[in-house]
Structure formats: C-alpha cells, structure tokens
Amino acid sequence: MVIKVYIASSSGSVAVKKHQQAVVGFLEANRINFQEVDITMLEEQRLWMYRNIPKEKKPEKGNPLPPQIFNEARYCGDYEDFFQSKENNTVFAFLGLSSPPNLTVRFRVLDQAAVPSPGYPYMCITSCIASPPFL
Numbered sequence: 001m002v003i004k005v006y007i008a009s010s011s012g013s014v015a016v017k018k019h020q021q022a023v024v025g026f027l028e029a030n031r032i033n034f035q036e037v038d039i040t041m042l043e044e045q046r047l048w049m050y051r052n053i054p055k056e057k058k059p060e061k062g063n064p065l066p067p068q069i070f071n072e073a074r075y076c077g078d079y080e081d082f083f084q085s086k087e088n089n090t091v092f093a094f095l096g097l098s099s100p101p102n103l104t105v106r107f108r109v110l111d112q113a114a115v116p117s118p119g120y121p122y123m124c125i126t127s128c129i130a131s132p133p134f135l
Helices: 014-029 043-052 079-087
Strands: 003-007 034-038 068-071 074-078 104-107 128-131
Touching (some): 003 043, 014 034, 043 068
C-alpha cells in the first residue's frame, strides 16, 4: 500500500503550501512510505483525484484544494481530516495503515561502572537512541 499525497507545486496560496508541507513533513518524519503526485504537472492525475474524492467532501463551488490524501485508490481525506487525525492520535488508522513503523531501540552504555553486576542487576542507561527501521 502506498500513500499518495496530491499536491500543487505551483500553488499561489500560502495556506495550501503550509498544509502540503505539514502532511509531507509528518510522513517523512514518521518514515511512512508515500508518493507525491503533483496535479499541476499531470492533468490525468488531477482529473483522477477530482473524480475519486467523495461528493460529500467536494466544495459547493470550485475544486477541492490540495493536499488530498489517498491510500492507493482509497480516499483518506484532505488536510483538515489529516489534522484532526493528528490531534486525535489516529493518523495510522486515517491512512489505512495497521500501525506505526516498528521502532528499533539501541542502548549504549557510556560508563563501564554502569554495567550490571551479580549483586546489582539494574543498569544505568546514559544514552538511548530510538529510530524506525530502514525502509
């Protein structure tokens, strides 16, 4: 499953640009595999996007504004829907993903004195790095 974010690279709207950046930045930061589709460069993709947005999500006048988010051909929502899912901590469900990418946690002991001994089974962790697996 590939998340597709439909954007407009040449939008004159500052709000649209900020919304696009927020969605793309979140996906990148969380290492979620996605594809940007620029509707200003690909007429066919723009028309596909317009046709596949549910009627209840289309404005009364004009066309829906980017970013619009799909999981393959399944419509997820627009920026407002994305923002609401972030606020509710339900982004992965919103995107149709089962769960966040697994985190690999690595510990590094910086002080040999902190290594557990038989009489003291606890280790003092001085550094912890959590990172998603490489995709």
